[in-house]
Amino acid sequence: MAKDKKLVEAITSMEVDFAQWYTDVVKKAELMGYSSVKGCMIFKPAGYAIWENIQRELDRRFKETGVENVYMPMFIPESLLEREKEHVEGFAPEVAWVTHGGLSPLQERLCVRPTSETLFCDFYKDEIQSYRDLPKLYNQWCSVVRWEKETRPFLRSREFLWQEGHTAHATAEEAEERTQQMLNLYADFCEEVLAIPVIRGRKTDKEKFAGAEATYTIEALMHDGKALQSGTSHNFGDGFAKAFEIQYTDKDNRLKYVYQTSWGMTTRLIGAIIMVHGDDSGLVLPPMIAPVQVDVIPIMQTKEGVLDKAYEVADTLKKTGLRVKVDDSDKSPGWKFSEQEMRGIPVRVEMGPRDIEANQAIIVRRDTREKITVSIDDLDTAIQEVLATMQKEMLERARAHRDAHTYDAHNYEEFKDIVTNKPGFIRGMWCGDEACENKIKEETTATSRCMPFEQEKISDVCVCCGKPAKKLVYWGKAY
Amino acid sequence: MAKDKKLVEAITSMEVDFAQWYTDVVKKAELMGYSSVKGCMIFKPAGYAIWENIQRELDRRFKETGVENVYMPMFIPESLLEREKEHVEGFAPEVAWVTHGGLSPLQERLCVRPTSETLFCDFYKDEIQSYRDLPKLYNQWCSVVRWEKETRPFLRSREFLWQEGHTAHATAEEAEERTQQMLNLYADFCEEVLAIPVIRGRKTDKEKFAGAEATYTIEALMHDGKALQSGTSHNFGDGFAKAFEIQYTDKDNRLKYVYQTSWGMTTRLIGAIIMVHGDDSGLVLPPMIAPVQVDVIPIMQTKEGVLDKAYEVADTLKKTGLRVKVDDSDKSPGWKFSEQEMRGIPVRVEMGPRDIEANQAIIVRRDTREKITVSIDDLDTAIQEVLATMQKEMLERARAHRDAHTYDAHNYEEFKDIVTNKPGFIRGMWCGDEACENKIKEETTATSRCMPFEQEKISDVCVCCGKPAKKLVYWGKAY
Numbered sequence: 001m002a003k004d005k006k007l008v009e010a011i012t013s014m015e016v017d018f019a020q021w022y023t024d025v026v027k028k029a030e031l032m033g034y035s036s037v038k039g040c041m042i043f044k045p046a047g048y049a050i051w052e053n054i055q056r057e058l059d060r061r062f063k064e065t066g067v068e069n070v071y072m073p074m075f076i077p078e079s080l081l082e083r084e085k086e087h088v089e090g091f092a093p094e095v096a097w098v099t100h101g102g103l104s105p106l107q108e109r110l111c112v113r114p115t116s117e118t119l120f121c122d123f124y125k126d127e128i129q130s131y132r133d134l135p136k137l138y139n140q141w142c143s144v145v146r147w148e149k150e151t152r153p154f155l156r157s158r159e160f161l162w163q164e165g166h167t168a169h170a171t172a173e174e175a176e177e178r179t180q181q182m183l184n185l186y187a188d189f190c191e192e193v194l195a196i197p198v199i200r201g202r203k204t205d206k207e208k209f210a211g212a213e214a215t216y217t218i219e220a221l222m223h224d225g226k227a228l229q230s231g232t233s234h235n236f237g238d239g240f241a242k243a244f245e246i247q248y249t250d251k252d253n254r255l256k257y258v259y260q261t262s263w264g265m266t267t268r269l270i271g272a273i274i275m276v277h278g279d280d281s282g283l284v285l286p287p288m289i290a291p292v293q294v295d296v297i298p299i300m301q302t303k304e305g306v307l308d309k310a311y312e313v314a315d316t317l318k319k320t321g322l323r324v325k326v327d328d329s330d331k332s333p334g335w336k337f338s339e340q341e342m343r344g345i346p347v348r349v350e351m352g353p354r355d356i357e358a359n360q361a362i363i364v365r366r367d368t369r370e371k372i373t374v375s376i377d378d379l380d381t382a383i384q385e386v387l388a389t390m391q392k393e394m395l396e397r398a399r400a401h402r403d404a405h406t407y408d409a410h411n412y413e414e415f416k417d418i419v420t421n422k423p424g425f426i427r428g429m430w431c432g433d434e435a436c437e438n439k440i441k442e443e444t445t446a447t448s449r450c451m452p453f454e455q456e457k458i459s460d461v462c463v464c465c466g467k468p469a470k471k472l473v474y475w476g477k478a479y
Numbered sequence: 480m481a482k483d484k485k486l487v488e489a490i491t492s493m494e495v496d497f498a499q500w501y502t503d504v505v506k507k508a509e510l511m512g513y514s515s516v517k518g519c520m521i522f523k524p525a526g527y528a529i530w531e532n533i534q535r536e537l538d539r540r541f542k543e544t545g546v547e548n549v550y551m552p553m554f555i556p557e558s559l560l561e562r563e564k565e566h567v568e569g570f571a572p573e574v575a576w577v578t579h580g581g582l583s584p585l586q587e588r589l590c591v592r593p594t595s596e597t598l599f600c601d602f603y604k605d606e607i608q609s610y611r612d613l614p615k616l617y618n619q620w621c622s623v624v625r626w627e628k629e630t631r632p633f634l635r636s637r638e639f640l641w642q643e644g645h646t647a648h649a650t651a652e653e654a655e656e657r658t659q660q661m662l663n664l665y666a667d668f669c670e671e672v673l674a675i676p677v678i679r680g681r682k683t684d685k686e687k688f689a690g691a692e693a694t695y696t697i698e699a700l701m702h703d704g705k706a707l708q709s710g711t712s713h714n715f716g717d718g719f720a721k722a723f724e725i726q727y728t729d730k731d732n733r734l735k736y737v738y739q740t741s742w743g744m745t746t747r748l749i750g751a752i753i754m755v756h757g758d759d760s761g762l763v764l765p766p767m768i769a770p771v772q773v774d775v776i777p778i779m780q781t782k783e784g785v786l787d788k789a790y791e792v793a794d795t796l797k798k799t800g801l802r803v804k805v806d807d808s809d810k811s812p813g814w815k816f817s818e819q820e821m822r823g824i825p826v827r828v829e830m831g832p833r834d835i836e837a838n839q840a841i842i843v844r845r846d847t848r849e850k851i852t853v854s855i856d857d858l859d860t861a862i863q864e865v866l867a868t869m870q871k872e873m874l875e876r877a878r879a880h881r882d883a884h885t886y887d888a889h890n891y892e893e894f895k896d897i898v899t900n901k902p903g904f905i906r907g908m909w910c911g912d913e914a915c916e917n918k919i920k921e922e923t924t925a926t927s928r929c930m931p932f933e934q935e936k937i938s939d940v941c942v943c944c945g946k947p948a949k950k951l952v953y954w955g956k957a958y
Contacts, residue, residue: 126512
């Protein structure tokens with residue numbers, strides 16, 4: 001079967017060594033490079049272009065909900081970071097410190113932002129005076145730094161790119177509404193654009209963000225059965241407002257604290273795309289996010305008219321809004337096919353002298369390798385159809401894979417058996433006691449991923465201690 | 480005359496105190512805020528939206544010339560920064576140093592990038608092996624840090640946003656061509672989009688970039704007669720390639736050094752827009768870069784049907800691609816007019832019950848305050864015309880202002896008289912000796928802005944020392 005044929009011998013098979021397969025794809029698809037700065041990565045053009053498409057689409061969706069972009073300084077004075085107790089305890093151990101500016105030591109050291117709650121709060125304190133100034137719906141696109149010990153391309157690095165939204169509201173209800181709105185926006189984006197199905201839920205207190213009242217999360221399952229937290233949205237209540245004295249005069253002329261949220265998505269989404277959709281021939285990009293959607297590969301391109309026709313076809317396709325390139329390099333067609341597959345370009349168009357004579361071309365779909373021959377006149381319609389089908393089926397396939405790798409555990413023996421033998425999500429009831437979370441983590445390395453919004457009762461008792469259960473939890477090993 | 484009427488009393492007149500006028504506009508138009516981090520600014524939504532439009536248009540133009548975006552780490556190890564001698568001497572005194580990661584001191588300190596030549600070179604060293612890998616045409620959008628002592632919003636701050644392009648070529652000719660191509664791209668962008676006329680030229684050796692063989696620049700004249708360097712493009716020759724050992728195997732199978740360029744534009748362009756186009760009522764934004772182009776202001780908006788009509792008109796205009804908002808706040812129309820003017824929105828549409836009854840509206844142009852009454856059916860065409868005319872006339876007016884403030888000096892007495900009494904560009908011949916540049920700078924604070932590409936001979940002798948002249952130079956006091 002063509003589908004199982006491994007065209008590029010140079011990469012490790014994902015069944016043999018998933019981690020090595022991942023590293024191979026990142027390298028061979030030229031997504032990222034290593035730098036001389038330990039733990040920091042270089043986004044190469046193919047990797048950065050995916051991020052640009054993610055940014056464009058997310059930014060459009062943010063703005064539709066009234067969000068405006070701003071830019072805050074990258075430095076946070078130590079005293080500002082320390083203002084909210086839980087927050088500083090969560091982040092201080094992993095920040096980078098600037099101690100010298102030019103040739104002089106600084107009076108107060110500055111950390112490079114690991115996240116910007118404290119800066120936004122410091123700003124809002126002066127910016128918000130009256131109910132007329134609310135809500136504030138600000139977002140920024142920037143890089144942040146967390147001094148991680150172990151790093152992996154896209155998934156964990158000392159510097160990464162993200163967006164962080166920070167909002168302030170007059171009421172607790174409005175803040176809660178915005179927290180859930182953004183989580184749902186993230187979930188819809190993942191499913192509609194990245195073709196990645198996600199579980200929407202709430203983090204346990206143990207796993208929530210430092211300083212938050214509630215953290216909501218979307219959790220995706222990778223091909224190897226590990227979970228990836230793909231976006232989070234936090235409700236801060238008025239905790240930061242009290243620490244930073246962010247008050248406004250309400251319509252009733254009384255001074256009140258604001259309620260705040262923050263929410264973020266990062267370049268680890270690119271890692272998710274790789275690990276959900278990739279195969280042994282390399283990357284498979286969902287058409288909606290692919291920087292190049294169509295790779296036109298001329299066959300026998302030195303024959304008169306072949307290259308010209310390829311350019312002509314590409315120009316016609318571009319005019320319909322498709323993102324198209326022509327591979328006119330002097331490599332062999334087979335090599336070009338392998339490269340197109342490695343880079344995950346959703347569709348290739350093969351076109352040789354005989355095809356051109358017959359006014360036709362061959363379309364090959366990246367994920368299934370399905371081939372169809374179509375008239376050059378109908379090429380744009382045919383490709384649009386293939387891309388739409390592919391986008392839809394990639395989501396369905398990922399969902400089927402996730403569902404097939406989601407297991408119910410009714411007691412601890414079952415739980416441990418699944419963790420050991422069946423990589424995937426484990427659904428298990430929980431008593432609400434952090435001790436059980438800790439025990440599970442220590443003994444199995446699985447963590448509580450979330451308490452899903454769609455709660456079910458699959459048992460009456462906690463999967464760990466056997467006491468009465470309060471919540472259904474998704475558990476899993478995670479990146 | 481309506482044009483001279485000062486609608487908003489709160490800001491300082493530019494004729495009284497230009498520096499204070501500038502600060503007032505930045506604050507009142509809500510472009511930027513001060514942060515708790517000394518020397519670092521906050522880009523508020525109105526300011527950041529201008530930057531987003533600059534980015535979108537520049538990025539499009541870059542990509543049309545084959546440039547691809549990447550992202551490099553924000554940290555540079557000290558040993559890497561030190562690799563090229565002139566470069567480190569230029570930047571080391573003004574960088575911020577990270578000395579601790581998490582709770583531990585670093586083995587080697589890292590500076591926060593003041594610019595990324597060294598990182599790109601370190602990357603190219605491995606990335607470029609063969610002539611097939613050339614040219615590399617990479618760019619990145621990011622923030623950089625320079626530990627400045629004196630700071631001013633947009634013009635000089637410890638952190639600022641920019642793009643930095645870094646290219647590598649097989650030949651010196653190709654590198655030179657790219658250096659000039661990007662300078663011309665910058666100049667066209669300034670003139671066509673920002674309506675800012677610029678002088679294109681080459682920096683003297685004294686003023687060129689640390690490590691460059693040649694630096695090209697575009698220089699604009701602000702309303703107060705001071706110059707602003709608005710974009711630079713550097714030809715490095717093979718200097719960095721030799722320091723970093725960036726070699727490729729050419730078609731003749733010989734190992735050769737690459738030739739490199741870099742080029743950048745920054746958020747100081749927003750400062751240029753303010754200082755070239757602004758007036759005593761605030762900001763005046765060129766239509767092409769304005770985040771909001773049309774402010775629809777309903778008159779007597781509580782009357783039935785007025786607000787609905789305003790929304791309807793706005794929706795119709797949006798569909799033609801215009802960027803439109805409706806000011807439906809509960810402020811008075813006069814207050815809304817002042818705000819629209821302060822924020823520099825190019826056109827406002829006034830629409831009251833009688834106008835609506837007569838199926839008409841009033842268009843007011845921000846720069847000239849010209850009013851026209853048009854049928855609501857023709858509103859989109861009329862506004863498009865007004866915006867196009869305004870864009871064109873803003874450039875013409877800025878060019879006329881610059882030309883009226885450009886003076887020829889034939890000897891040092893004349894030069895000193897102009898510097899003292901006539902703010903603007905001074906054109907004066909130069910012998911080529913750095914001693915004359917130094918003397919002029921010390922005695923008058925004017926610096927050589929550039930040797931314009933369009934050379935003329937306005938005298939045979941150096942304006943400073945009287946010895947035979949080699950080049951026409953634009954001199955001026957600069958931001």
